[in-house]
Amino acid sequence: MNKNGSTYQIYVEILKRELVPAMGCTEPIAIAYCAAKAREALGTVPDRLVVTASGNIIKNVKSVVVPNTDGRRGIEAAAAIGVVAGDAHAALEVIAHVTAADKARLAGYLDTATITVEAAVSEHVLDIIVSASKGDDTAEVQIVNEHTNIVKITRNGKILFQKEIAATVDTGKPDYECMTIEDIYDFAMTCDLEDVRAILDRQIAYNTAIADEGLKNDYGANIGKTLLKAFGNDIHIRARARAAAGSDARMNGCELPVIINSGSGNQGMTVSLPVIEYAKEVGATKEQLYRALLLANLVTLHEKEGIGRLSAYCGAVSAGAGAGAGIAWLCGGDYQAVIHTIVNALAITSGIVCDGAKASCAAKISAAVDAGIMGFEMYRNGQQFYGGDGLVLKGVENTIRNISRLGRIGMKETDKEIIDMMIGK
Known part of the structure; x- marks a missing residue:
């Protein structure tokens, strides 16, 4: 295959895009990433979280152990560790660098925070919305179609970032x-x-x-x-x-x-x-x-x-x-x-x-x-x-x-x- 041809370059780009590191099963990690982004948008650690997820996300998070949570499983654990210790800029390695002190704080956060899980009514197989609140302040982050594909970030109803969901799978994606x-x-x-x-x-x-x-x-x-x-x-x-x-x-x-x-x-x-x-x-x-x-x-x-x-x-x-x-x-x-x-x-x-x-x-x-x-x-x-x-x-x-x-x-x-x-x- 001609190295200078478009097909060759597409294959190289696909490999670079796809063969990337992730720490932990990618569905709970996607929730942790979404929660970390919601905390970042809120500007503080929330005391209330609502995680709305499509059925396939719920299915793939329900029974798997979330790394760096001392053996905890499920959506609540994934969202909580994202809030407490997630690196909002590390994508699928969002909880790769959790410390012992972070793990100690996780237990207390799970005891005091209110975390609600809801099933999304969505046409998208992969759809996650994390709503984070503290006092009168709220923030919301949505991921659609791919595990780190953020399509919307809001704070107190103001849109901080948004892109059309219909176009998200095509943005920057090789053919x-x-x-x-x-x-x-x-x-x-x-x-x-x-x-x-x-x-x-x-x-x-x-x-x-x-x-x-x-x-x-x-x-x-x-x-x-x-x-x-x-x-x-x-x-x-x-x-x-x-x-x-x-x-x-x-x-x-x-x-x-x-x-x-x-x-x-x-x-x-x-x-x-x-x-x-x-x-x-x-x-x-x-x-x-x-x-x-x-x-x-x-x-x-x-x-x-x-x-x-x-x-x-x-x-x-x-x-x-x-x-x-x-x-x-x-x-x-x-x-x-x-x-x-x-x-x-x-x-x-x-x-x-x-x-x-x-x-x-x-x-x-x-x-x-x-x-x-x-x-x-x-x-x-x-x-x-x-x-x-x-x-x-x-x-x-x-x-x-x-x-x-x-x-x-x-x-x-x-x-x-x-x-x-x-x-x-």
Whole structure:
């Protein structure tokens, strides 16, 4: 691919925009960020908070441990730590530098402040409004569509900042719709690695560190450890275990950051850690690892673009297929191997639903990585799923479009039912 061409530059910008650090599950972190911004706009620590959130935000915050809160879970904890100790200018690392003194103040704040949680009546899947008050003063901040995408800030009814919600997804955003698997493969194979080295080095370092932490200590259901104990140390198991261990740690309060993909730390770990483990196994060079990660990350982003950031469709499915693509190439596969791996993997795990961020995400990640590996093993053993096998259509882009339609449109009612069940309706 021509380095000076617009498509090449779009891919580089997408990677810079997407592969960024986040400390903690991105939905509670988005609430903490919104609350920190509301405190900043108010000009003091509020004693009353109202958090109005869309169903998918409620779903993904309800059961996950918020880092730096001494094991607390849920929306109230996320909003409170954002108010008490959040860095309003640190985006998804808003609570990355909380001190012991901050944690001590958190308990007192939760005891004295009034925090109310309400369900948003919104057409947006990702919608958060934090209203903060003290005395007669009020401030309100709204985030829509993406986890740090602030669309409105007010103080005492006066608008301090506002932009049209309809335009928010386009503001400063590269043209994701130009992506195709064919172009992604071309870019990954020809990219000047100096353009992406720092991005990928950070992904390798951060995500490896949290996987190590998950395997070393006790987090959640310890899916990563269980895989190794029950099934041994084969590369297929290690690839699944490393990704699962990262999620074990992250879903259960680990205070290490991860590099996300498609707005999700779980997806960022799923797409990268198995590829890193396979690179060690096959003795890949650093350049080969970089190119495999480029392929895996961009395949995942392409798959997720049609589904959306949040839905009833488990994001690990897309990331597992992306990891499978990277693994296929590392193991000597060509473009044909990559596209068949993607289709096979999506066919295997196309029915996994997202019922919120929590400990069991690690097990779903393991299943999605297994599907990615199985998709490649099918191909190199002369097996594949054909057009007409369930959601599979002839052509990788057609299959991706079907999966996108399933996640974005077909599972809308499923999403509503999941949310209703989770909040006890």
